[in-house]
Amino acid sequence: MKLQRKSRRIRSIEELWAIEDEFPAVCGPSPSSYAARHGLKLSKSYLEHLRRQRANGNGTVVSRRRKPALA
Amino acid sequence: MALYRRTGATVTSLTELRDSIWRDPKSELAMIFVARATWPSPTPILGFAYFRRSWCHHLIVDFLSVHPRVIDGKPERIRGVGTGILYQLVGLAEEIEIPCIWGEATALSAPFYERALDVKQILDHFFIKEDVLRYCRSELHKSREQMLAHRTTK
Numbered sequence: 136m137k138l139q140r141k142s143r144r145i146r147s148i149e150e151l152w153a154i155e156d157e158f159p160a161v162c163g164p165s166p167s168s169y170a171a172r173h174g175l176k177l178s179k180s181y182l183e184h185l186r187r188q189r190a191n192g193n194g195t196v197v198s199r200r201r202k203p204a205l206a
Numbered sequence: 207m208a209l210y211r212r213t214g215a216t217v218t219s220l221t222e223l224r225d226s227i228w229r230d231p232k233s234e235l236a237m238i239f240v241a242r243a244t245w246p247s248p249t250p251i252l253g254f255a256y257f258r259r260s261w262c263h264h265l266i267v268d269f270l271s272v273h274p275r276v277i278d279g280k281p282e283r284i285r286g287v288g289t290g291i292l293y294q295l296v297g298l299a300e301e302i303e304i305p306c307i308w309g310e311a312t313a314l315s316a317p318f319y320e321r322a323l324d325v326k327q328i329l330d331h332f333f334i335k336e337d338v339l340r341y342c343r344s345e346l347h348k349s350r351e352q353m354l355a356h357r358t359t360k
Contacts, residue, residue, distance in 0.1 A: 138325040138338050145344055152285035154321045159314035163269035172359045
């Protein structure tokens with residue numbers, strides 16, 4: 136698929152910095168597909184993360200971290 | 207990466223990359239770009255990209271990551287690392303005349319690539335080539351000029 140450009144305007148460096156707000160922690164394939172492709176094992180903690188994600192039903196994970204007590 | 211290292215298909219510098227391609231034009235080579243802070247910083251490594259040069263002289267982006275502290279903006283606010291690394295790949299492509307950079311996009315990374323490349327829609331893959339590559343190259347050159355201008359006026 137050929138990518139279609141939005142505009143022909145060269146952006147300022149400040150505009151380029153602002154793109155960082157969209158940056159996910161990692162750009163890459165999902166760990167499962169990467170592991171399958173390269174014959175690698177998934178870590179126990181990642182499998183546990185997936186299990187909790189599925190158990191939650193909506194694709195999100197509820198953090199197990201303890202919340203600080205309210206003052 | 208370990209498999210590439212074991213088979214000697216990794217390079218650690220631009221000179222080594224050029225030499226390897228010269229020795230075997232169809233070699234597939236893996237490498238890592240590391241973005242480092244040029245100032246004394248509690249986060250000396252700001253991010254990295256793991257990518258490959260394919261047998262037909264394309265670049266394949268496997269991973270592009272920014273340090274969690276940079277994403278958090280703590281203890282210091284550093285902007286533009288992800289875009290900077292992506293544009294440095296464009297710079298490398300220009301340096302060794304690579305006509306196409308491609309990679310996989312996920313639901314999380316597609317919006318970033320759309321904004322960084324200034325394109326309408328990215329689905330599960332992207333190809334940076336032709337006018338998109340030329341555009342990124344122009345933005346890279348302009349931002350380098352701005353950085354140089356900024357540095358000399360300080």
